Amino acid sequence: MAPDGNQVTSNADDIVAEEYWAKKGDVDLFVFRKYAKDVKPNGKVLFIVHGSSNSSRTSCDLTVPGEGEYSMMNTFARWGYDVWTMDHEGYGRSSKTDSFSYIADAVDDLAAAMPIVEEKTGQKSYMFYGGSSGALREGMFQHAFPERVERMCMAAFPYTGKDAPALIKRAQRLDEWQATNTRKVDADYYLNMFTRDTTGLTSPNLPEAAAAMEMANGGGSVPNGTYVDMCINLPVLDPKKITCPVMILRGDHDGITTDADMMDFYDNLGTRDKQMVMMSGMAHNIPVGLNRHRFWHVLRGFLEIPDRVDDLKD
Helix, strand or coil, rough: CCCEEEEEECCCCCCEEEEEEHHEEEEEEEEEEEECCCCCCCCCEEEEECCCCCCCHHHCCCCCCCCCCCCCHHHHCCCCCCEEEECCCCCCCCCCCCCCCCCHHHHHHHHHHHHHHHHCCCCCCEEEEEEEEHHHHHHHHHHHHHHEEEEEEEECCCCCCCCCHHHHHHCCCHHHHHCCCEEEEEEEHHHHHHHCCCCCCCCCCHHHHHHHHHHCCCCCEEECCHHHHHHHCCCCCCHHHCCCEEEEEECCCCCCHHHHHHHHHHHHCCCCCCEEEEEEECCHCCCCCCCHHHHHHHHHHHHHCCCCCCCCCC
């Protein structure tokens, strides 16, 4: 890792992009940061945790030519956030190993990145967003390091997985996921992923753009561990252990979970500072859908909610 990070070309002229490298034993982990040139972050640090089938920048820093802003990192950087993400082991530019990169393995990945974020921001705790298995990853990290998690948004994830149509179908291929530690991802794979729940809620150009971003950032394959976990190892989280403020976000066309499963998780959270947001016009891949601007708005409101008043003098 370069001591001060390597500044790289951003996909927006008003945004600074920096690359870092964390170490987990012999594994190199790619860490990525964005902030606006002319907007001071003011201590607002957002860490985005990617899911099963994309590396970090495909998940939250995507470019779809001619279709406006797709980058969640750019959007929140312009709102004054210091935005971070990383590629978990086996994904993107991080080391390709024989690991299945199970959900629990992400705890050590994230722990390895935290000293870099602390050094560069001067803060010890951060706001987190994770979608799908990214929400499970951030949840397990919160269980292990609650002092690092200021608040978090958990989107589009299965708690127990009970009656979830997409997981029932996925479990039929469990032998395939367990037979090898990786699976191929390309434009055809992403076409199926973005239309699995319903059609018409993502751009027809999205699969090609996602595949191009993956290939540009070391992709072509992703680990199978999270698929295995979601087929046979749920639940991996104990909602009672989550005591920081939480927002649960669910689209109306998401087959990876059910309303009942999400409400069960929500009801058992160990915090009273919690929100359950259900949004129409969204499938599983909320950050890259046609209605992503609505997601950005809701998430920003949660992250910027004023502190509670406990004294009349406050």
